[in-house]
Amino acid sequence: MTERHDCPGCGSTQLTGSLILPSQPVVLNYRFPTPVAAQQVERRDIHLRQCEQCGLIFNATFEPDIIPYDENYENRQCHSTAFEEHLISVASSLVEYHRLEGGTLLEVGCGKGDFLKLICRLAGAGGDGYDTSYLPGPQAEPPHLQFYSQYVTAAEIRRPYQAVLCRHVIEHVPEIGSFLKSLHEIAVAAGNPVIALETPRVEWIFDQLSFWDLFYEHCNYFSEPTLAYLCRQAGFEVVRHRRVFGEQYQLLELRIAPGPASEHPPGILETADLLQFARLIAQRVESLSRRISDSARGLPWGIWGAGAKGVSLANRFPDMAPALVIDSNPAKQGGVISGTSIPIVAPDDSRILQLQLVMIANPNYAPEMAATLQRIGFTGTTLTL
Numbered sequence: 562m563t564e565r566h567d568c569p570g571c572g573s574t575q576l577t578g579s580l581i582l583p584s585q586p587v588v589l590n591y592r593f594p595t596p597v598a599a600q601q602v603e604r605r606d607i608h609l610r611q612c613e614q615c616g617l618i619f620n621a622t623f624e625p626d627i628i629p630y631d632e633n634y635e636n637r638q639c640h641s642t643a644f645e646e647h648l649i650s651v652a653s654s655l656v657e658y659h660r661l662e663g664g665t666l667l668e669v670g671c672g673k674g675d676f677l678k679l680i681c682r683l684a685g686a687g688g689d690g691y692d693t694s695y696l697p698g699p700q701a702e703p704p705h706l707q708f709y710s711q712y713v714t715a716a717e718i719r720r721p722y723q724a725v726l727c728r729h730v731i732e733h734v735p736e737i738g739s740f741l742k743s744l745h746e747i748a749v750a751a752g753n754p755v756i757a758l759e760t761p762r763v764e765w766i767f768d769q770l771s772f773w774d775l776f777y778e779h780c781n782y783f784s785e786p787t788l789a790y791l792c793r794q795a796g797f798e799v800v801r802h803r804r805v806f807g808e809q810y811q812l813l814e815l816r817i818a819p820g821p822a823s824e825h826p827p828g829i830l831e832t833a834d835l836l837q838f839a840r841l842i843a844q845r846v847e848s849l850s851r852r853i854s855d856s857a858r859g860l861p862w863g864i865w866g867a868g869a870k871g872v873s874l875a876n877r878f879p880d881m882a883p884a885l886v887i888d889s890n891p892a893k894q895g896g897v898i899s900g901t902s903i904p905i906v907a908p909d910d911s912r913i914l915q916l917q918l919v920m921i922a923n924p925n926y927a928p929e930m931a932a933t934l935q936r937i938g939f940t941g942t943t944l945t946l
């Protein structure tokens with residue numbers, strides 16, 4: 562793969578920093594048909610670079626077509642109470658602040674449609690959802706909701722919308738500058754709705770030194786000032802910009818700006834400096850490996866959470882791989898972790914009791930996971946990252 566030498570956000574050719582994570586699985590959130598298929602997942606290096614102008618951190622050797630965003634792509638997290646609460650809080654805040662009751666909502670990249678269904682229920686609204694990984698379920702969708710297994714552009718907009726929702730999409734889109742401009746065209750065609758973007762905050766990843774939050778599916782990592790700047794460059798004004806989900810994510814609400822954008826680019830900030838992060842990461846890998854070996858003492862250990870964080874972590878310690886990964890999502894149970902032969906088991910699986918250590922990948926879920934482990938009689942150590 563050839564390396565790109567321009568920023569996909571602002572187009573600048575002034576790039577700096579370099580962090581290479583070698584041979585990573587190209588997809589983490591995926592149901593593999595067989596253990597062999599999981600082990601034979603395609604692998605590529607992640608080569609992160611940072612734009613000196615706008616501060617965007619991106620994978621300079623990203624190959625978008627290698628990631629299978631098909632019906633086996635499975636990234637739902639809604640089987641956790643903490644995540645469910647997050648979704649309800651985001652949805653109800655959008656409905657109240659922007660008065661979306663009884664309106665019509667559009668979701669760009671709606672996944673399996675869970676969030677659109679939730680917010681339309683809260684708002685008494687109708688909705689259209691677009692996603693190439695959308696798969697019709699066994700039951701017909703309610704008549705006020707339409708889903709399309711395709712990408713959406715302004716050409717598909719045939720009626721006004723009060724809101725355009727785009728959650729956990731922009732970190733997957735390689736040509737992010739053009740994508741934000743196409744969102745602007747959608748907003749114009751839809752009659753100036755509120756645009757709500759949700760995406761991880763790179764500041765959180767860098768503060769926590771959570772190198773397992775860097776993975777192939779995410780080709781972009783946004784600091785708050787970088788994301789706001791790129792949206793203004795695309796012709797939006799920022800209505801609200803908040804940290805959500807224990808500050809791991811940022812939620813940006815936009816409208817079409819009345820005039821042209823004029824703002825100095827934020828550049829590289831102390832809080833999200835790739836070069837600085839790259840210097841600290843080797844030490845972090847070593848200290849975490851030591852904590853695992855000290856706690857597990859050569860006995861089997863496991864990870865709670867077969868989401869991106871957990872799958873990423875399971876791949877980072879090939880010499881002392883976990884025996885299993887626990888997940889409450891029935892669609893994941895019985896499957897195998899991408900890039901490995903590690904099984905995914907349910908929270909009541911008896912094999913958990915034989916573990917010496919369970920590592921909890923996402924601190925937001927720690928209380929409910931610790932409670933479940935206690936309930937099933939787990940007596941080993943838990944380690945929350």
Ligand SMILES: [Zn+2]
Nearest residue numbers: 568571612615
């Ligand atoms: Zn840039």
